[in-house]
Amino acid sequence: MLKIKKTKLNEFIDFLNRDYSVYAPVEHGKKTTFKKIETALEIDHSAYNTSKSAKEVFFPQAEVMFKYSKEGLKVPERNEKPFAIWAIRNCDAKSLKMLDSVFGDARQHPGKDYFKDPYWKQKYDNCLVFNLACNEPLSTCFCHWFDGNPFDKTGSDVFVVETADHYIMEDISDKGKKFIDSYDKAEKADDNDVKVIDELKATAESYLGDKIDTKPLFDKLKKIWDEPVWDEVSAKCINCGACTFVCPTCHCFDVDDEGKDGKGSRIRLWDSCMFQLFTKEASGHNPRGVAVQRVRQRIMHKYNYFRDNYQVDLCTGCGRCVSVCPVNLDIREVIKKVLEY
Amino acid sequence: MINELRSQVKKLLEDKTVDIVIGYGKGSLPNTATPIFITKPEDADQLIFDNTCRNNLTVYLTKDRKKLKKDYKKIGIVSKGCDARSVVLYTVENQIKREQAHIIGVPCNGVFEKKKIQTITEGKEVIDIKVEGDEVTLKGRAFEKKVPLKEVLSDSCIYCRYPDAKEYDTFIGEPRVEVEVAEEFKVVTDFEDKTAEERWKYIEEEYSKCIRCYACRNVCPSCYCNECFVDQNDPQWIGKTPEVTDSVIFHLIRNLHIAGRCVDCGSCVTACPVDLDLRIMNKKVEKEVKERFNYTAGLDINEKPAMVSFCENEKQDFIM
Numbered sequence: 001m002l003k004i005k006k007t008k009l010n011e012f013i014d015f016l017n018r019d020y021s022v023y024a025p026v027e028h029g030k031k032t033t034f035k036k037i038e039t040a041l042e043i044d045h046s047a048y049n050t051s052k053s054a055k056e057v058f059f060p061q062a063e064v065m066f067k068y069s070k071e072g073l074k075v076p077e078r079n080e081k082p083f084a085i086w087a088i089r090n091c092d093a094k095s096l097k098m099l100d101s102v103f104g105d106a107r108q109h110p111g112k113d114y115f116k117d118p119y120w121k122q123k124y125d126n127c128l129v130f131n132l133a134c135n136e137p138l139s140t141c142f143c144h145w146f147d148g149n150p151f152d153k154t155g156s157d158v159f160v161v162e163t164a165d166h167y168i169m170e171d172i173s174d175k176g177k178k179f180i181d182s183y184d185k186a187e188k189a190d191d192n193d194v195k196v197i198d199e200l201k202a203t204a205e206s207y208l209g210d211k212i213d214t215k216p217l218f219d220k221l222k223k224i225w226d227e228p229v230w231d232e233v234s235a236k237c238i239n240c241g242a243c244t245f246v247c248p249t250c251h252c253f254d255v256d257d258e259g260k261d262g263k264g265s266r267i268r269l270w271d272s273c274m275f276q277l278f279t280k281e282a283s284g285h286n287p288r289g290v291a292v293q294r295v296r297q298r299i300m301h302k303y304n305y306f307r308d309n310y311q312v313d314l315c316t317g318c319g320r321c322v323s324v325c326p327v328n329l330d331i332r333e334v335i336k337k338v339l340e341y
Numbered sequence: 342m343i344n345e346l347r348s349q350v351k352k353l354l355e356d357k358t359v360d361i362v363i364g365y366g367k368g369s370l371p372n373t374a375t376p377i378f379i380t381k382p383e384d385a386d387q388l389i390f391d392n393t394c395r396n397n398l399t400v401y402l403t404k405d406r407k408k409l410k411k412d413y414k415k416i417g418i419v420s421k422g423c424d425a426r427s428v429v430l431y432t433v434e435n436q437i438k439r440e441q442a443h444i445i446g447v448p449c450n451g452v453f454e455k456k457k458i459q460t461i462t463e464g465k466e467v468i469d470i471k472v473e474g475d476e477v478t479l480k481g482r483a484f485e486k487k488v489p490l491k492e493v494l495s496d497s498c499i500y501c502r503y504p505d506a507k508e509y510d511t512f513i514g515e516p517r518v519e520v521e522v523a524e525e526f527k528v529v530t531d532f533e534d535k536t537a538e539e540r541w542k543y544i545e546e547e548y549s550k551c552i553r554c555y556a557c558r559n560v561c562p563s564c565y566c567n568e569c570f571v572d573q574n575d576p577q578w579i580g581k582t583p584e585v586t587d588s589v590i591f592h593l594i595r596n597l598h599i600a601g602r603c604v605d606c607g608s609c610v611t612a613c614p615v616d617l618d619l620r621i622m623n624k625k626v627e628k629e630v631k632e633r634f635n636y637t638a639g640l641d642i643n644e645k646p647a648m649v650s651f652c653e654n655e656k657q658d659f660i661m
Contacts, residue, residue, distance in 0.1 A: 028550065029546070029547070029550050029615070029616065030456070030460070030616045031550070031615050031616055046463065046464050047464060048464070048466070051614065051615065052552070052615075061552065061582070061583050062581075062582035062583060062584070136482070138466050139370055139371060139466060139468065140370065207482075235378055236375065236376045236377075236378075236401075238400060238404075238405075238556075238559040238560055239404075239405055239559055240554050240555050240556035240558070240559035240560070240612070241553075241554040241555060241556070242554040242556040242612070242614045244554075245552050245553075245554045245614070246552075246614055254581065256580075256581050256582075258580055258582070267581075267582055269581055269582050272554070275555070275572070276568075276572060277572045277574070290405065290408070291405040291406070322369070322370065323370070324556075324614035326396070326556050326559075326560045326608070326611065326612035327375060327376055327396060327560075328368040328369060328370065328373050328374070328375035329375075330368075330369035330370070330375075332369065333369055
């Protein structure tokens with residue numbers, strides 16, 4: 001374990017910037033999102049968590065897949081350095097792993113070669129993840145419902161804890177170790193630092209609300225697909241896409257062509273199961289034409305279908321959907337209602 | 342007040358004046374209310390009404406929720422002044438029959454604007470809010486701050502001339518008629534005073550944040566098209582990416598669609614997950630309609646909406 005003084009963060013970020021494109025929380029019009037930075041001065045340290053998740057760094061809201069013209073297709077070349085992402089919370093670090101199982105295909109099926117998404121892989125595969133421990137979880141946080149906690153290290157290359165005047169760094173992966181070892185300006189962390197981390201962890205955990213056992217959710221959802229509980233659950237949903245767009249794990253997308261006069265771009269962009277258009281067919285028929293079906297889809301995908309395919313729930317409990325929902329449709333209440341039903 | 346609201350709602354449900362009441366209940370987060378639907382008289386005790394009740398509940402009468410109107414003949418709606426104006430809007434626009442909605446007016450002192458509170462606490466989470474007269478105490482884990490109530494209320498409320506329902510079936514207490522408001526359109530006139538370049542720069546900067554989640558549209562009582570133009574793809578009117586040009590088109594067209602129809606309830610502003618300043622343009626259009634046609638949405642149930650009526654002496658310079 002190493003540590004660097006908070007006042008020396010700029011040196012560290014400069015060093016990181018040599019071999020990596022560094023992304024970090026940056027203020028953008030009163031909100032904080034992950035953006036590419038050149039110096040540590042641009043980092044917004046005040047945010048508990050970014051308002052949009054880190055998925056947009058690797059899976060942007062709109063991404064040009066290729067440009068076309070009468071001469072043919074052209075895939076945009078990527079000359080950028082590998083990505084490093086600084087101060088990502090554990091809920092987001094974990095979500096990247098989940099998205100990697102979809103886009104990078106982590107499924108191991110002998111004899112079957114699933115499609116691996118090049119746009120995702122070129123950004124995520126060599127990325128260095130600095131996971132900043134969450135010293136002060138919010139009332140919307142519920143990572144502990146899904147095998148997480150504010151000091152969880154899953155999905156990180158380097159685990160970082162912010163203390164009063166230091167960043168203490170622990171290497172988790174080989175990639176992380178190699179990088180940390182190459183930085184010679186850090187001090188060694190001592191036993192006292194370990195003690196401080198333990199204290200911070202205990203405080204952070206004490207901020208979390210009640211814990212619910214979400215293990216039975218999977219089987220329960222299987223049984224209640226056409227039960228009236230969904231009417232009750234979805235009654236107040238107004239079907240905007242705010243929850244899905246701020247969610248670190250929602251990854252449904254649409255592919256759209258934008259162009260005219262024989263040339264243009266094919267673009268992949270975020271879509272939302274909350275929208276009518278998401279499932280509307282060319283005939284005009286919509287298999288998920290009413291709100292209740294769309295709310296059910298979101299819950300089923302998160303806690304049932306995804307587990308079926310990848311053995312993990314598609315939710316890290318970051319709480320963003322809870323805090324942005326205009327009608328306070330709290331996904332935790334939905335989980336409770338489903339479990340009690 | 343709250344006891345009277347609960348007993349009135351209980352009575353309305355018991356004597357079958359209404360079949361369902363849409364009101365506010367306690368939300369899952371500190372200082373948050375959430376819409377609730379009550380059909381049993383005994384559930385009326387779940388109702389609350391205070392400065393956290395920000396939603397315009399009339400959205401549940403249109404759009405995806407049209408079924409509610411079919412399932413229940415008579416719907417009670419707990420309404421602030423702006424919500425009641427939406428019912429009037431729906432009536433004059435033939436979206437509902439006036440007798441289908443039972444407006445339960447409640448005295449409104451304005452609703453909290455979460456974003457203003459966050460600015461005051463510098464992003465720190467507020468766990469408890471206490472209102473005492475004109476003063477508010479914001480409490481967090483390690484801080485306590487006292488501020489004037491006005492500083493944490495939504496702009497729509499600060500400049501609201503009709504806090505209490507003018508059109509109602511039941512009112513809890515005594516409704517105030519019109520409240521004097523100084524410089525109602527200040528936000529617009531300040532904006533108009535800027536140069537065209539400054540205005541455009543502001544609009545571009547603001548709307549570049551838009552993530553096109555359409556929360557503003559979906560919480561808006563006046564936005565109830567069966568199919569929004571952004572959802573049409575044959576022909577496709579607008580690009581789907583969050584490119585600022587497309588986002589600006591979405592917002593400006595929405596502004597024009599709600600011209601003379603916006604009741605300034607502020608729902609879009611509170612709903613926006615990326616804090617866009619949506620009010621300036623809405624208010625600008627409201628001001629424009631008021632000056633040209635002397636019309637304000639949702640005030641008079643017998644008056645034809647500005648956009649469907651015509652007078653010979655109206656300003657017609659826009660026709661060229």
